[in-house]
Amino acid sequence: MPEILPVSSEFAERLRALRKTRKFTAERAAAGITRHGYRIERHTIAAIEAKNVKSVPIDLVVATAQFFGMTINGLFTGPMCAGCSDAPPHGFTCDVCKKSGTAKTMGSQ
Secondary structure (H helix, E strand, O other): OOOOOHHHHHHHHHHHHHHHHOOOOHHHHHHHHHHOOOOOOHHHHHHHHOOOOOOOOHHHHHHHHHHOOOOHHHHHHOOOOOOOOOOOOOOOEOOOOOOEOOOOOOOOO
């Protein structure tokens, strides 16, 4: 199989992480992306997440960003967890992604 392109690899990782943190099945994600203009099936979502697809069409990227309520830039660079924006407060654990908040250390003065 040809090597997966870097943007497609990043898209695959982000799609899986966003879907998992929101507790969406591949079927639910496929239905939502389809509603936003790009027809896709559950098995194609699984193939993308498994990186068995060399490249992804820009129309899929746009529809996916719309489905998750993000910009295209946010899809690739924004926080993945809708619950804590990837930064739960110190001493708390996010109910969505299960990430624990850690104390920030101050540099010496």
